[in-house]
Amino acid sequence: MIRIVTLSEFPPDVIDFVTRRLHAAYGMGCELEGEGEIPADALDDEQSAYDAVKVVDEMDDDVTLYADDKIVYLTNEPLTAPPGPMGRGPVDGYAQYGGxxxxxxxxxxxxxxxxxxxxxxxxAAHYVGHLWDLHHCFDTRCAMHPGWSPGFAAYPEVALCLFDREKSERKIKLGSS
Ligand SMILES: [Zn+2]
Ligand SMILES: [Zn+2]
Structure with a gap:
């Protein structure tokens, strides 16, 4: 099950849309789990953005997680990532690879x-893909195409390419066995 936890307010029809698209992309149940609060100490004053890694690490899971459960936190806040090879900067999300x-x-x-x-x-489909170890994809129509690429906005469909679809299906099968 993919469980959605909102850390900001979203219109119910937006959450409904995200839920249905995630379900369709991964062929797995997806539901709104509830609301949470973004950890205040994850705010990076210098960047006026929340440290995405810190937020994920510090969110406590009062959600009962089964082995194949995935949680997706949704926020409106600007996010930043710790320094990496590409430098420190704004990001549109973060996922625990294979987590x-x-x-x-x-x-x-x-x-x-x-x-x-x-x-x-x-x-959301992109970062959920990372949770199943999916990597970035050259196919501009695929949800695993990076969000910073101009191709991201060119295709409004939320879909995976055949390669990523099959890889995620294998991972989901392994996770539920
Ligand atoms: Zn990515
Ligand atoms: Zn792909």
Whole structure:
């Protein structure tokens, strides 16, 4: 089951759209688990953004997680990532590769020219993919195509390419056995 936890307020139809798209992309149940609060100490004053890794690490899971459960936290807040090879900077989300928790923000979507629910669903599908070890994909129509690429906004469909679809299906089967 993919469980959605909102850390900001979203219109119910937006959450509904994201839930249905995640279900369709991964062929797995997806539901709104509830609301949470973004950890205040994850705010990076210098960057005026929340440290995405810290937020994911510090969210306590009062959610009962089964082995194959994934949690996606949704926020409106700007996110930043710790320094890496690409430098420190704004990110649209973060996922524990091969792990259980991902965080996605709607921040900056208005600049992408996609409706909020579409952009958020694409980002959510992308970071959920990382939870199943999916890597970035060259196919611009695939949800695993990176969000910073111009191709991201070119295709409003929330879909995986055949390769990523099959890989996620294998991972989901392994996780539930
Ligand atoms: Zn990515
Ligand atoms: Zn792909």
């Amino acid at each position: 259980g928790k991902a965080l996605v923000t709607a921040h900056g979507l208005s600049d992408k020219g996609l409706p909020l629910e579409v952009g958020l669903a694409k980002r």
